[in-house]
Amino acid sequence: MTLAVREAVSSELSNKRGEQVAADLAMGRQATISNALCTAFGQGSCTEFLSSRRLTSFRKNDVIYNVGDHDRVFFFIKSGFVKVGATTSSGSDVIYDLRRSGDVVGELCLTETERPDWAIALEKVETVAVPLYEIRQILAAKPAMMAAMIDVFGHTLKDAYGQINTLAADGTVRRLANVLSVLARKVGRQAGPMVEIPIYLTQEEIAQMVVARRERISTALNTLRRNGVVQYTTRGLLMVDQDKLEALSDLSFG
Amino acid sequence: MTLAVREAVSSELSNKRGEQVAADLAMGRQATISNALCTAFGQGSCTEFLSSRRLTSFRKNDVIYNVGDHDRVFFFIKSGFVKVGATTSSGSDVIYDLRRSGDVVGELCLTETERPDWAIALEKVETVAVPLYEIRQILAAKPAMMAAMIDVFGHTLKDAYGQINTLAADGTVRRLANVLSVLARKVGRQAGPMVEIPIYLTQEEIAQMVVARRERISTALNTLRRNGVVQYTTRGLLMVDQDKLEALSDLSFG
DNA sequence: GATTGTCAGTTACCATTGTAACAACCTGGA
DNA sequence: TCCAGGTTGTTACAATGGTAACTGACAATC
Numbered sequence: 001m002t003l004a005v006r007e008a009v010s011s012e013l014s015n016k017r018g019e020q021v022a023a024d025l026a027m028g029r030q031a032t033i034s035n036a037l038c039t040a041f042g043q044g045s046c047t048e049f050l051s052s053r054r055l056t057s058f059r060k061n062d063v064i065y066n067v068g069d070h071d072r073v074f075f076f077i078k079s080g081f082v083k084v085g086a087t088t089s090s091g092s093d094v095i096y097d098l099r100r101s102g103d104v105v106g107e108l109c110l111t112e113t114e115r116p117d118w119a120i121a122l123e124k125v126e127t128v129a130v131p132l133y134e135i136r137q138i139l140a141a142k143p144a145m146m147a148a149m150i151d152v153f154g155h156t157l158k159d160a161y162g163q164i165n166t167l168a169a170d171g172t173v174r175r176l177a178n179v180l181s182v183l184a185r186k187v188g189r190q191a192g193p194m195v196e197i198p199i200y201l202t203q204e205e206i207a208q209m210v211v212a213r214r215e216r217i218s219t220a221l222n223t224l225r226r227n228g229v230v231q232y233t234t235r236g237l238l239m240v241d242q243d244k245l246e247a248l249s250d251l252s253f254g
Numbered sequence: 255m256t257l258a259v260r261e262a263v264s265s266e267l268s269n270k271r272g273e274q275v276a277a278d279l280a281m282g283r284q285a286t287i288s289n290a291l292c293t294a295f296g297q298g299s300c301t302e303f304l305s306s307r308r309l310t311s312f313r314k315n316d317v318i319y320n321v322g323d324h325d326r327v328f329f330f331i332k333s334g335f336v337k338v339g340a341t342t343s344s345g346s347d348v349i350y351d352l353r354r355s356g357d358v359v360g361e362l363c364l365t366e367t368e369r370p371d372w373a374i375a376l377e378k379v380e381t382v383a384v385p386l387y388e389i390r391q392i393l394a395a396k397p398a399m400m401a402a403m404i405d406v407f408g409h410t411l412k413d414a415y416g417q418i419n420t421l422a423a424d425g426t427v428r429r430l431a432n433v434l435s436v437l438a439r440k441v442g443r444q445a446g447p448m449v450e451i452p453i454y455l456t457q458e459e460i461a462q463m464v465v466a467r468r469e470r471i472s473t474a475l476n477t478l479r480r481n482g483v484v485q486y487t488t489r490g491l492l493m494v495d496q497d498k499l500e501a502l503s504d505l506s507f508g
Numbered sequence: 509g510a511t512t513g514t515c516a517g518t519t520a521c522c523a524t525t526g527t528a529a530c531a532a533c534c535t536g537g538a
Numbered sequence: 539t540c541c542a543g544g545t546t547g548t549t550a551c552a553a554t555g556g557t558a559a560c561t562g563a564c565a566a567t568c
Contacts, residue, residue: 086419088423089423089424090424092422092423094418094419094423096415096418108408108412110404110408111404111405111409111412112408112412116412116415139401143393143394143400146397146400147393147400149404150407153404153407153408154364154365154407157407157410160414160415160418161350161414162370163418164348164350164418165342167422167465168342168348169343169346170342171523171524172524202544202545202546203545203546203547211421211422212525212526213525214546215525215546215547215548215549216525216526218547218548219547221546234533234534234545234546235534425554425555426554456514456515458515466555466556467556467557468515469517469519469555470554470555472516472517473517475516488516488563489515489516489563489564
């Protein structure tokens, strides 16, 4: 465990970053953008900025921050996956986004004094926590950071609009296909002819991303499985066929 | 079923807790944020920046930019209202946001080379069009601009997440209440005991904001009208009772 | 003043989705 | 080992919302 963490940390700090970025490039634009902030933070005289800090770690299901919290802190993820979402007035959860190592979590505290969302660790997560006032100092000192920050917000905003779009137009199956497609682009790893999603998600969590009941996800996933679009086993990782997924979400006519 | 709705509405209204969300504060804050970019642009040596430029004007229903366009231009609204949205794969329109004088439109071109959204004038609109490369110059030269830009993105993102939230949790009536409440905070004008929304919106447009069929909006609006939550006449402006609306929609993302 | 187009209101019908309930299975801990 | 709790698969029934169709009202144009 400790070994894995230290490896993850040093990979960020050493020249392995180039490799990481290259991998992200191969993976697609999304990943690259996600990492922009950390890259900017890690550049030049800021190199020691993140590395000199103590890691804040969370175990699976730990709440990194919660709705209504007044802490104004950015969390830079060194390792592990985090879900970002909110709890609706009727008590159900909605997941807006998944974040992974290289991403930042809690960025909305930049403009909000009270957290409108929560972030929960999907597995053991190591982060560097940076209070807002320090973020502000760094932003003021390094324009590149600003640009990176704007990029992060811009892309997150585009994704959010995309979610609204799919919610407005599509039925459960297409929404699921959309979510899986985005997941694959974002965190997927090529595994032979298919893309593996390297984090175990329960159907309940997938349902919160798709914004539908778990039962619908169960049947929809089975439909996709029968059509060879996805592969999975009980409590196993998802493998998706990107091409078939995209074909599915592109269908303009029923 | 209509009875159930009405009962739900009335019960929500009756136990309205006297929470002083301070409509004026909310309104003030929103307006301030909306104007942050323009304010930043107008500050100091940039005072003449906007004023020295030619105005680009649009008539009602003119497309300011469209999905897929490759122009990378910011539009600073000097006067008039603009709707921002997108067309879904099934052909229906979704409205993400309304913008008014003091706001910016087209900001997503900062991170996207191809417009993912459209913007359409709801009435005669005067704008100052600024190409992205100039925006970049100004951002680099004036850190205050950057901060303002980040603010704009942050708030827009929070709004977008709020929309996802309400889409996930609420039925048509509450979503409508949400939309009206946001509209009132954003563009409303105090008119006696109620707040007037100073731009005429067809039910079809409201439906695109609520993400529902026009027919539902018709009945939902009538329900609200019968309960005294809103007032309107055919082809007339909407007047809304903010307190009752907030009680109804129980804004989790206010 | 007739015509045309847009907008609002309403209804019956149907498709989709949520609700509730249960059974089967797996995993981890007592 | 067995049990408890979590995960998945599946069904019936109810509720919600979309579809389609029609009406009346108004405004602009000719």
